[in-house]
Amino acid sequence: MLKVPAACEQSQAAGALHTARERSAFAAFAVAWAAAMSAAPLAAADPPVREAAPMAVARTASEFRKRLEQPLVVRVEDVELGPLLRGVARGRGIVLHLDRRVDTSRIVNWDARGLPLLDSLNAQLSREHLAARSVGATIVVGPRPAIDRLRTVVAQRTDDLRDGPGLTATRRAEFLQPRAWNWEEAASPSAVLERWARDRRLTIEGLDEVAYDVWDAGELAAMSFIEALSVVLFQFDQTFEWTAAGGIRVVPLPESASVERKLTAASGRDDVLALAREAAPAADIELNGRQLVVRGLVEEIEAIERMLNPGRAAPVAPATPLKDRRFTLTARQVTVREALATLVEQGLEIDYDPEALETAGFDLDRRFDLRVQRATAAELFRAICSPVQLTFEIDGSTVRIPAPTK
Structure with missing residues (x-):
């Protein structure tokens, strides 16, 4: 056997590390280039382009949908998949989650020329037997054919919730409320799931079915509890069911879903x-x-x-702007919490954090009589928010109720 001298081993290792760093750096440059470009084609002699500043992250479903429709133009060779995808997401201001089964060090060549972002990603990822799916305001990239079932599994669990194990309307709406979900560096998925369930006042059984793993810090944007739980469990071939006591139990993911x-x-x-x-x-x-x-x-x-509906521009049509809607509601001695939860359950996009509002001193359990007839969105939310002096703003199809910062 030929023995390589130690000095030579060190030189080869340093060279390999240098090559990996070059690939990562080039991937970051290439995706910044893509973020700065429109649908104009790239030529081989194009001059270098400065790295574009990351966009502010889209944290609502409506803003996320707009960004998915923007064209992606990028051409790179011999770059690592992970840095490339993260750079595209950062340049577009979109939260990206990579399935634990994705080899982020895989070397890829991309030539994307102007399709909408999600379509473009899928066209490139298909060569690697991967696909991108949108859940909440997050792009999830995972292996095919497994990831083809993800959104359907989410829909199944959402249907299960609505058919419910005796949960109140307020509790069901709480599990459908979009929000950001985070975990810290070196977190274990089972510990993350346990914390999320505890924060929702839920018991969770069967976490021993979630294999031990250590994750980098991450985020899922504008997902409901049902969606976030499904995205994490899906990566371990697991899903969940509701128990008779109103808790949740981790169970194996079926081979098919519909x-x-x-x-x-x-x-x-x-x-x-x-x-x-x-x-x-x-x-x-x-x-x-x-x-x-x-x-x-x-x-x-x-x-x-x-x-x-061939005239529809996107798979999911944008919600009707709230300024064009009218509301008729009557409820006696309803709490602010119940009123907001009911509107969320009925499909309104309301960006608010109940815990932060309560910490700031707002009593969401205060009761009041709600009665509006063909009210505008502003009139409706003024009627709901004024009893506890909450402020709100309406942006397209989204209502934001901010918690004051100290």
């Missing part, structure tokens, strides 16, 4: 069933009058929705 949704077809479309099956060949589809009953993945249902 949800059922009913979609209305336009009148006079005799070919709608054939078109739906063409849009989603693997889905189970039936036509009942003008209604399509679809059982399949969330992405398959969205494909049929796009077929039924």
Whole structure:
């Protein structure tokens, strides 16, 4: 056996480390370049471009959707996947979560030329048997075919919650409230899940099914408790179910997943069933009058929705601006907490932190009579917030109720 001198070993190791650093540095430069460019094509002789400053992170679903529609232009060779993806996310102001099964040191070549961000990522990642999915205001990158089930599993758990184990409307809405979820450097996923459940006043069983792991510090943006829990457990081939006592239990992830949704077809479309099956060949589809009953993945249902509504620009249509909506509500002796929770459960995007508001001295359990007739959003939230002197602001389809900072 040929023995390499120690000095030579050190030289080779230093060279390998230098090469890795070069690749990471080039990946960071390349994605900053992409963030600074629009849809203009890149030529081989393009001059160097200074690194772009990171954008402020999109922390609401509406802002996140806008950024997903922006085109991505990037061309790189022989760079590490992890730094490349993190740089793209940082340049776009989007939170990215890499599944624990993704090899972030993998060397890749990318040539993305102007597709919307999520489509562009998937076009590049498909060569590595990976895919990107949006959950909340976060892009999750994971291995295929496993990640194809992620959003459907989230939808299943959300349906389970609404069908509920005897939870009150307030508790159900609490589990659907979007917020940021964080963990510190060197955190173990099981400890993170236990803390999240404890903060929600829940017991969680079966955490021994979550393999021991150590994670870098991370964040999931604008996810509900259901979504955040599902994203973490999914990486260990686990999901959860509700117990009779109103707690949660970790259980194995089924090999397949589907949800059922009913979609209305336009009148006079005799070919709608054939078109739906063409849009989603693997889905189970039936036509009942003008209604399509679809059982399949969330992405398959969205494909049929796009077929039924070809003018829709994105898979998920932006919410109607609140300024264009009118509200009629009547409730006697309801608490501020219950009123906000009910609106969240009914689909309004309300950005608020109940714990921070209570810490700041606001009594969310104060009762009042709520009665509004065809009220604007401003009138509705003034009626809800004024009993405890909360302030609010309306931005498009989002209502923000800030907690005062000391």
